[in-house]
Amino acid sequence: MAKPKITIQHIADSLGLSRNTVSKALNGNATIPEDTRNKVVKKAIELKYKQFAFVDTDSFITRQSGNIALLTSDMPTSPHFGAQVLSGLEEKISAEGYNLSIHIVREADLDTLSLPNNFESKKVDGIICIEMFNNNYSRLISNLGIPTIYIDSTADLFFSELNADVILMENEYSTYLMTKKLIDNGHTSLGFAGDYNHCKSFNERWAGFNKAIQESNIPLDLSLCIVEDDRKFNLDWMEQRIGQMKRLPSAFICANDFIAISVMKILKNRSIHIPDDVAICGFDNTPESRIVEPLLTTVQIFNDEMGIIAADMLLSRIKHPSKPFQMTHIKTEPIFRASTGKLNLQKEEKPAIRS
Structure with a gap:
């Protein structure tokens, strides 16, 4: 026995709407509210009314704002x-x-x-x-x-x-890789600049720095680091902080490009040459990292x-x-530029995962 033919009246009855309203909704009349139109179209698809019999509901019904x-x-x-x-x-x-x-x-x-x-x-x-x-x-x-x-x-x-x-x-491995490359190229005195409690990303970058020096049997020397509360991180405070250091590291791994460029400016003002005296790394690959002199080693974020x-x-x-x-x-992806000098950049194996 053939199935009964579905009509506009069937749709109207099932939704408690008038036949005229259903007809206007199916024809895209602008006087019909979007919610009502979507209900009508969904029911037409459900009941397999004419051209709606093979239509996917989600692809046809107008998205709600x-x-x-x-x-x-x-x-x-x-x-x-x-x-x-x-x-x-x-x-x-x-x-x-x-x-x-x-x-x-x-x-x-x-x-x-x-x-x-x-x-x-x-x-x-x-x-x-x-x-x-x-x-x-x-x-x-x-x-x-x-x-x-x-x-x-x-x-x-x-x-x-x-x-x-x-x-x-990804923060930890890229920072680990930059630090390890510096170590592999002769740097044994390394400092970190940035408040590792500022955010999760800074915390992971600090972890990558520490992983690299620990695997290389280099002790963490906090006297070479600037890791205080980041609310203090303005240029004047950083200049004072660097001036208080009894000795500078041979390389600064900085939590982002803003900090790295600030450190570079302070060191230049003190006639300290980059990278000959101190190498500098940042993170974020900001536009400034590509115009500062020397160009800043950093990490590309997509x-x-x-x-x-x-x-x-x-x-x-x-x-x-x-x-x-x-x-x-x-x-x-780390990007090595002039601020870290000429490095041997042979591919480094990923660090072993320790239990």
Whole structure:
């Protein structure tokens, strides 16, 4: 026996709508609200009405517009890796029908654990956190129950406590590799510059530095390092700090390019030659690293790709909020330039994993 022919009236009856409304919805009439149109189309596909019989629901129904909130305590400027990551991320979420709003978290917000005045959690589908390294504030965000991704994160909060996804550039091995190359080329007096408690990335770079010197049986000499609270890290303070050193290392491994270029400026002012007297490494491959003299050895971050992956992770979290949280590292690549002099750059084997 032949199946009964599905008509517009069948669709209208199943949804409690008028036949006229259903007809307009199926014909794309602009007077019909988007929600109503999507319900009608979905039902037409479900009932296999005419041309909708072989249509995939997700590909046909218009995407709902959503809202993604960017929370940051320090809006990334153009040289900062976060600004480049944000470019790829924004392009991806816009293509998926989401709007991006930016919310600056002020010092007063951090102190009082208050959300920004223009942030309305009920209107937010997902959250992106950049430069958010306050433990208590991270917990506040996590407790909102909104799908969240951190681009870098606080250094001393366990990943499982965040109840959010985290994306990082690969930090430890690239820093290990740069440090090991310097050691292999005769450097035995090495210092680290940067507050390793500032964020997870700095912490991992500190770990890579320590792994390299430990494997080479070089003792950690904190008198050659500048690792104090990063709130002190301005040029005047760093100049004073370097001036207090009884001796300088033969190489500084710096937590990022900003710190490295500041160190280079201070050393030049003291008539210390780079790299002959002191070699310098940074991290991030900022535009400044490519114009400073001498050109800065650093680490390339694949910013656009990192932003796109972060967007994919957040959108997946929005669709599947109960799946396990994940921490993802995106590959980076050391770039050796004149600030570390001529090095033998034969391929180095990865360090053994120790239990």
